[in-house]
Amino acid sequence: MTKTLLSLSTNEFIAGIESVASKFDSATYPQENLPSDDWALLVGSGVLLPTLPREYGGRDSHVEMCRVVETLSEWHLPLGMFTTIVTGVALRPIALYATEEAKREVLPLFAGSDPMIAGFASTEPGCGSAMSGMTTTWEEVDGGYRIRGRKHWQAFSFSAHWWLVSAKNDDNGREYGYFIVKRSEGFRTAERYEPLGLKVIDYGLNDIDAVVPAYRRIPTGGGRNLRPMVEMLMASRAMMAAMGCGFLRRISREAHSYADGRQIGPAPLSAIRFARYRLAAIDSSYTICEALNHHLRTRLNMKADMLGSFPAVQAIKTVATERMLGAAHHYQQLVGGEGYRCGSPTNISAQAFLDARVFTIFDGTNDLLSQQLAEYCLARLEGRPLSAFLAEWPLTGPGVQAYRPDLRFLDRDLKQEHLVLAGRAIGYLFAMTEVMRWAAETGADPERVRTAIAFLKHDITGVASEFALADTGVVGDDEVASPPANTVISRSIPAGPAM
Numbered sequence: 001m002t003k004t005l006l007s008l009s010t011n012e013f014i015a016g017i018e019s020v021a022s023k024f025d026s027a028t029y030p031q032e033n034l035p036s037d038d039w040a041l042l043v044g045s046g047v048l049l050p051t052l053p054r055e056y057g058g059r060d061s062h063v064e065m066c067r068v069v070e071t072l073s074e075w076h077l078p079l080g081m082f083t084t085i086v087t088g089v090a091l092r093p094i095a096l097y098a099t100e101e102a103k104r105e106v107l108p109l110f111a112g113s114d115p116m117i118a119g120f121a122s123t124e125p126g127c128g129s130a131m132s133g134m135t136t137t138w139e140e141v142d143g144g145y146r147i148r149g150r151k152h153w154q155a156f157s158f159s160a161h162w163w164l165v166s167a168k169n170d171d172n173g174r175e176y177g178y179f180i181v182k183r184s185e186g187f188r189t190a191e192r193y194e195p196l197g198l199k200v201i202d203y204g205l206n207d208i209d210a211v212v213p214a215y216r217r218i219p220t221g222g223g224r225n226l227r228p229m230v231e232m233l234m235a236s237r238a239m240m241a242a243m244g245c246g247f248l249r250r251i252s253r254e255a256h257s258y259a260d261g262r263q264i265g266p267a268p269l270s271a272i273r274f275a276r277y278r279l280a281a282i283d284s285s286y287t288i289c290e291a292l293n294h295h296l297r298t299r300l301n302m303k304a305d306m307l308g309s310f311p312a313v314q315a316i317k318t319v320a321t322e323r324m325l326g327a328a329h330h331y332q333q334l335v336g337g338e339g340y341r342c343g344s345p346t347n348i349s350a351q352a353f354l355d356a357r358v359f360t361i362f363d364g365t366n367d368l369l370s371q372q373l374a375e376y377c378l379a380r381l382e383g384r385p386l387s388a389f390l391a392e393w394p395l396t397g398p399g400v401q402a403y404r405p406d407l408r409f410l411d412r413d414l415k416q417e418h419l420v421l422a423g424r425a426i427g428y429l430f431a432m433t434e435v436m437r438w439a440a441e442t443g444a445d446p447e448r449v450r451t452a453i454a455f456l457k458h459d460i461t462g463v464a465s466e467f468a469l470a471d472t473g474v475v476g477d478d479e480v481a482s483p484p485a486n487t488v489i490s491r492s493i494p495a496g497p498a499m
């Protein structure tokens with residue numbers, strides 16, 4: 001079976017995934033943890049193969065990784081996330097950075113049709129955003145490393161066979177390490193968590209006390225800071241564009257169809273002008289995610305170190321997930337009471353909203369990532385005001401020059417709340433530029449482009465208003481001393497010239 005899959009063209013391969021994915025339509029598929037037999041069906045269709053190098057039985061393709069997740073997300077967003085975690089979060093760092101011995105041991109297990117699962121264990125009850133607060137430790141012992149600690153909220157807490165675990169050692173100054181751990185070596189799930197959405201994935205609280213052979217430590221070339229972890233998370237953050245694109249194509253289609261079919265008095269819902277405004281907001285979100293997905297497919301490469309794409313990936317994650325959540329909210333509102341009903345036969349909006357909700361929270365909360373994006377830019381101003389930097393920076397300059405948004409509100413001392421807001425504005429400027437590029441490179445419908453740009457311009461104006469709101473004193477004065485304005489606070493941001 002796998003041999004046949006390896007010889008298919010990309011389009012044939014994706015058509016095979018599509019036909020299996022259609023069995024998982026979120027309108028009818030049960031809201032429960034994915035049974036192993038169903039994961040076997042998806043693995044058998046090849047969803048893991050693009051991530052695996054050819055020498056370990058894979059198809060080794062960045063574009064196919066994106067297309068698999070986009071296809072799955074259109075049928076069932078949580079399954080798109082499920083596959084992204086196994087592929088982009090857990091297997092990718094192993095394929096890219098692990099020792100040859102570890103690759104030989106682990107990767108072939110994922111190339112067959114067995115329903116193998118791998119997860120990434122980083123977050124702890126005491127820390128998620130600021131991972132330098134982690135308490136899980138590693139120490140050298142005879143024959144390898146011992147890892148001890150407690151992690152929580154891991155996808156596949158109960159079901160993963162393999163884990164990538166982050167830990168620290170403070171014996172000679174702080175050193176972080178990343179280890180490939182087999183569940184049976186000492187990964188125990190102490191408690192089950194009940195998530196609001198993403199029901200196909202199991203979550204929980206995990207205790208780790210494991211000894212792993214030395215070759216299962218990922219060589220990261222220095223563990224003094226968390227940059228290797230930032231790199232390991234970049235593929236899943238970038239894949240939000242593929243998930244958003246598939247998910248929003250469906251939300252847009254279903255919202256229109258619902259609005260055309262639902263009678264409100266003498267006319268359909270879609271005849272109400274404000275309902276049409278909501279539909280336009282949903283459509284513009286789809287357009288934006290399609291453009292971001294174009295960037296992911298054509299300008300990023302998950303098969304190599306992605307740190308050089310740090311600012312683009314931060315922008316993609318924050319903008320795509322905000323769009324997914326916003327569009328799901330508009331769709332649910334349009335549907336009315338039936339949008340608050342689990343398992344409604346007329347729409348998927350209740351579950352779509354619950355599933356989309358967590359995307360702005362996990363994988364780095366959007367507020368933190370926005371702050372880091374602003375800090376990345378501030379560290380590269382070279383004496384220019386931020387607005388002038390953004391007008392010249394290749395990731396935002398084309399959008400700024402074409403649409404001339406007024407960015408003067410950014411040119412001031414930026415306190416922490418301003419950094420988060422400024423990061424959002426930078427994300428929107430990046431999205432504007434990408435919508436333009438996508439349109440130029442694919443010949444997209446100019447009306448779709450015009451609407452998406454109008455919404456993004458509005459979002460930037462919204463950030464400017466929030467600056468003004470913050471100036472009214474709503475945040476209050478600090479009781480604890482905060483860093484001086486324009487200070488770079490996050491230490492895991494890549495240094496060097498603007499990328």
Ligand SMILES: Cc1cc2nc3c(=O)[nH]c(=O)nc-3n(C[C@H](O)[C@H](O)[C@H](O)COP(=O)(O)OP(=O)(O)OC[C@H]3O[C@@H](n4cnc5c(N)ncnc54)[C@H](O)[C@@H]3O)c2cc1C
Nearest residue numbers: 120121122123127128129153154155362363364365367368
């Ligand atoms: C469904 C789900 C799946 C997950 N999957 C995994 C997984 O597979 N593996 C794993 O290791 N972890 C996973 N996580 C954990 C997830 O990555 C963390 O929840 C997330 O990083 C936030 O950490 P925290 O929950 O500790 O929130 P905290 O760090 O306590 O942050 C709380 C809030 O503080 C605010 N905040 C933080 N920093 C800033 C800032 N700089 N500026 C402004 N506001 C800020 C934000 O509003 C943030 O949401 C998952 C979580 C969920 C809910």
